[in-house]
Amino acid sequence: MTAQLDQALLKQVTNTLPDIRERQIVATLNLLNDGNTIPFVSRYRKEMTGSLDEVQIRNVQDTWNHFEKLATRKAEVKNSIDEQQALTPKLAQQIDTATTLQAVEDLYLPYKQKRRTKATIAKEAGLMPLAKWLLAFHSEALTHEVKKYINAANDLPDETAVLAGAHEILAEAFSEEASFREFIRDYTRTHAHLVTTVKKNGEQLDEDGVYQQYYDFEQPLTRLAAYQTLAINRGEKANILRVTLSIDTSAILNFLRFRTIGHHNGPAVAVVTDAYEDSYKRFIGPAIERELRNELSDAANAHAITVFGTNLYHLLMQAPMKGKVVLGFDPAYRTGCKLAVIDANGKFLTKLVIYPHKPAPADKRAAAADQFKNLLEKYQVEMIAIGNGTASRESEIFVANVLHQLNRDVQYVIVNEAGASVYSASQAARDEFPDLHVEERSAISIGRRLQDPLAELVKIDPQSVGVGQYQHDVPTKQLTEQLDVVVETAVNQVGINLNTASAELLEHISGLNHTIAINVxxxxxxxxxxxxxxxxxxxxxxxxxxxxxxxxxxxxxxxxxxxxxxxxxxxxxxxxxxxxxxxxxxxxxxxxxxxxxxxxxxxxxxxxxxxxxxxxxxxxxxxxxxxxxxxxxxxMPAPLLRHDVLTIEDLKPGMELQGTVRNVIDFGAFVDVGVKHDGLVHISKLTKKFVRNPAEVVSVGDIVTVWIDDVDLKRQRIQLTMINENE
Structure with a gap:
């Protein structure tokens, strides 16, 4: 198998991954080529790979795929240029030694099939020799040479038309010069600022002021945060923001003058100067701006997907509440709270609807407490999982009051119900509980999330679990691929009970697919x-x-x-x-x-x-x-169990609380401290040390000690800190 690996590609991969030996790379690639999965290779083929973990194995695979794709594109480009009989040994070498797809595309640009341009028309009119003559910087007067090309039949009636055609040829040629683009791209990437302003009528479209901080905003590209890029992109797409790149062009134009004119003098200098300035303004500048905006977006998307994946992994790996009889509580006002009792193995036992909240009739509200207490006692419920959606806090108060009336210890947990409704309406939920309403299935899902988060959450589209940032703005295909990897990693790291696992859980096991899982x-x-x-x-x-x-x-x-x-x-x-x-x-x-x-x-x-x-x-x-x-x-940290309920009015600055990390984003973490709204721990309040990435300090599901920093009752916002100011 080793001989089948392209040695040139293998060398590139080995150079790119200096911490992994070539022997390990070869063994890993051969194992994967033989149809082995990454979880299997990581766990059961350690002797062959030198104990590479899943992250390293995926890195080997991704790096190989990158260079394989690059090699394929190089071959395509060389073949295309060769068909045009324009492939020189020097150009072939430049393509072969290019290290990025962008560099290959820059070299291919002059030979790429393009729509008919003004430069094309000028070449067809016979002006290419004049363009070359201009670049030779002869001392003769322009008029003498230009007159030779006046030809009414070619739509060149005078000197002005002839010079305009030569100008177009030069401007396009300069824009297609790979070395020019490389320098200007790198210089712009390093020195440009991204500038955003609000469009006319933009404020009216932005009714809630979501993009207000970007109405007059400027930031160097090198310091632009991923979440800022995604927010700006969304504001631009919503027709609220105008986005441009700002850069001092003097260094760029000086570079172009040096590379096109150098120390030459003569009458052609003015023509060439106009051509390179126009080339930058019309072709190179806008193209580089598009490329860098795309580059920023790609990097921001990749970062957001990584953040989502990390959060999802920790969400899936939350500690299960094993061997507990759980009651799932799906809160609501008018339609009543749906309850579902689940035995210690996750089996659905019974359901009930109670009406503890207004606008339900008074008699139904009065009966709700006894109905609830009787259900808890009949099935000896040990734990209550309350969904955090509509009427969650009112339901929490109701539950806490009833628990105080019991003679045994029953606790409750606020469960993030994001995506529960998606699952409840899915075909899988209908197949399992065909006789139940969507809300009743949702109560079962909420209860099972507490018992075994992994087994329940794999049934739900990962994009619906609510632990990312801007997940609806990133490319769906890339996000789905990454989240599938995360789910596969978590499921196989944990391992599953063959006699209780659902088909949805089994299909993520190494070597299995949807059909085989159903058959199991x-x-x-x-x-x-x-x-x-x-x-x-x-x-x-x-x-x-x-x-x-x-x-x-x-x-x-x-x-x-x-x-x-x-x-x-x-x-x-x-x-x-x-x-x-x-x-x-x-x-x-x-x-x-x-x-x-x-x-x-x-x-x-x-x-x-x-x-x-x-x-x-x-x-x-x-x-x-x-x-x-x-x-x-x-x-892993066990869920935070509660007996009593807090309201936002109870919170005072300096108060110490325990909370559960619900989401980790670039600028901090949201923590559930037991009131209606999660509080934000800003990145600067996570620790006294400088933090570049909040994920270095906290993860989804962590139980953390926080202190109330500020409470805004009007906006229902809570600012938290994890820094104990008394220490």
Missing amino acids: VAYRNENGRYTDRRQLKKVPRLGPKAYEQAVGFLRIIGGKNPLDNTDIHPESYPAAQKILKLTDTTDAALGSASFIAATKELDQRAIADQTDTGLATVTDILASLAKPGRDLRDD
Whole structure:
């Protein structure tokens, strides 16, 4: 397989990734080319890749794809120029040594098929020799040479028309010179400012003043933040803002004069000067401005997508509330609050609608508390998940009052219900609960989000979960691809219970797709719970490769083989059995202190040699045997449980509270402190140290201690700080 890799591309990838050895890159690419998934390679082929993690493997893949795409484009460009019989050895070398797609396109520009321009017409009229004559800077008078080209038949009736045609040829030629564009692009990128002003009638269109800070705004391109770029783009698209680049052009024009005229003198200097100045004004400047605006947008989009992906990962990896009977509470006013009780395994038990809020009739409001309390007691509900949408805070007050009347400890959690309505109206929700209304399905989803955030959130379009910034402005395809990667990473890192997983969850497992996932569930429904991983081989369309890729990430709790409840791959079961034999460990003793103590005495290198297993794999086997059935999420912060309710009026500057991080964006983090609106911790208030990226300090789902900095009751805004001023 190694010989099939293009050695020139391999060298470029190796030079670009100096921290990864060529041997690792080759092994990784060959594994991926053989149809192995990134989660599988990262977890079960460590000896081959040198223990590269998922991020490094994706980096190898992306870097290879980048250079492969660049090489393909270079070949296309050279073929196109060669067909025009214009490919010189020097030009071919320039294309071959270009390191970016932009550089290749700059070199291709003069040979690109283009619409008929004024310069084209001038060339057709025979003025190309005159343009070359002008660039030779002869000392003869212009009039003598120009008169030779006057030709009424070619629409060149006088000297003015002839010079105008030559001007167009020179201006276009200068605009297509790759070295000119490269310098001007780099200079503009470094020195230009982005300037925004409000358009006429723009303020009327911006009724809420969303873009007010950009009505008269200027910022160097090098200091423009990603969120500013996206906000400005949106304001421009809404016809509220006018956006331009501002730059002192004297250095650019001096560069063009030096490169086109140099130290020459003579009558042609004035003509060439007019041509390069016009070329910059008409062609190069606007093109570079478009390129740099696109460059800014691409970078901002990529950053926003990364922020969204990071937030989504932490949202999916929130600690589950295992083994708890949960009541999902979907708040509402007029239509009543929908309640759904879910057992400890996520099974829907019963539903109820109560009317605790106005404008419901007084008799229904009076009955709501007893109905709610009776439901809690009948099913011995241990935890209540309240959606954070409409009527959430009123419902929280209602719940807190009822809980005070109970003789046992029941707590509640405010759950971010973003996307719950999307799921509730989906085909998957209709298939699972065909007899329930959308709102009732939503209550089930809210409850399950508390029990197992990962299992529930994968059913929802990631763009609907509300943890990004400007996610509706970024390219949908790129966002979807990135979020799919995040979901795949989270699901496979956690591993899932084969006997409870939904098809929506299973399809994100390494090696599986939507069809196979449905078949896995169908087999379970028809034949009963899985008791052995090998039963997966009987699932229709789940072939040997899919089995190899998926089986290690699927758990069977209480099955025939205790190893099936670990992340040990069946191919490594012989090595695991050898370890159990060496430590004289029974199945029941897996994970015990005595087993862990016994493993410390083992010679891992000897086990690796005896079992023909890699040392890294032996290390992973030992870790898995020490913690069978482990869940990475158990180490994450648990949801913040509450008994009592706060209102924004209760908040006073200096008050200390605990809150849950709901969203992390470029300028700070939004924290739920138990009132109607989340508070903002500005980036400058996260810590006393300088922070470039809020994600370095906090993540979605973190439980943090905050202090009230300021409360604006009129605008319902809360400013928080994570800096204890008393320290």
